[in-house]
Amino acid sequence: MPPISSHFLELFDAAGQARGVHISAELWSRIRDKALPILERALYELDPSCRPQPEERPEPVAEWESLLAYWDFTYPPAYDVACAHCGASTPDWRADEPRRFRLRGANLGGLVTFQCQSCKSLILKKHFKKHLTVECLPYVERCS
Ligand SMILES: [Zn+2]
Incomplete structure (x- = not known):
């Protein structure tokens, strides 16, 4: 668990349930390229409907x-x-x-x-x- 910072904040509701994570724009811009592929993979598992359709090549x-x-x-x-x-x-x-x-x-x-x-x-x-x-x-x- 990282220290509390305005750049990274895990959010919990009153019952202590994890609600999400807040990442500052500055922090995000530093990790975006590394984090995005990992996020996308996990997201497609959680929510397959948001998976992009493969681009169709024109018929040759x-x-x-x-x-x-x-x-x-x-x-x-x-x-x-x-x-x-x-x-x-x-x-x-x-x-x-x-x-x-x-x-x-x-x-x-x-x-x-x-x-x-x-x-x-x-x-x-x-x-x-x-x-x-x-x-x-x-x-x-x-x-x-
Ligand atoms: Zn067929």
Whole structure:
């Protein structure tokens, strides 16, 4: 317990119950950068609803378009996507507003990745010369 100071004061009610802490602006400015990450972690445990939503990256549509431009598979491109994990599906991922599946990546090797917006599974469409395979990887919560 630090000594009583105008910079740091633990507050108690009449019954002796801890009510909070007062930290002066000067003290706070000295510890802010170190204390804030610790406070945020503990706060998100106490109150998960204040956790910020991860920023969504824009869909890499240009990657998909270059794959189309160099399309040399023996079948035409298809736009249907289905999630084997939760059963969501769409006949054309580009047409859904809001998206049921978000494009996550497309490379010239023929790997196209989508994320299911209802269960977060990744859907991998692997294009080979003469055929296409589809895999569904259920979302795993990463521990931080
Ligand atoms: Zn799903």
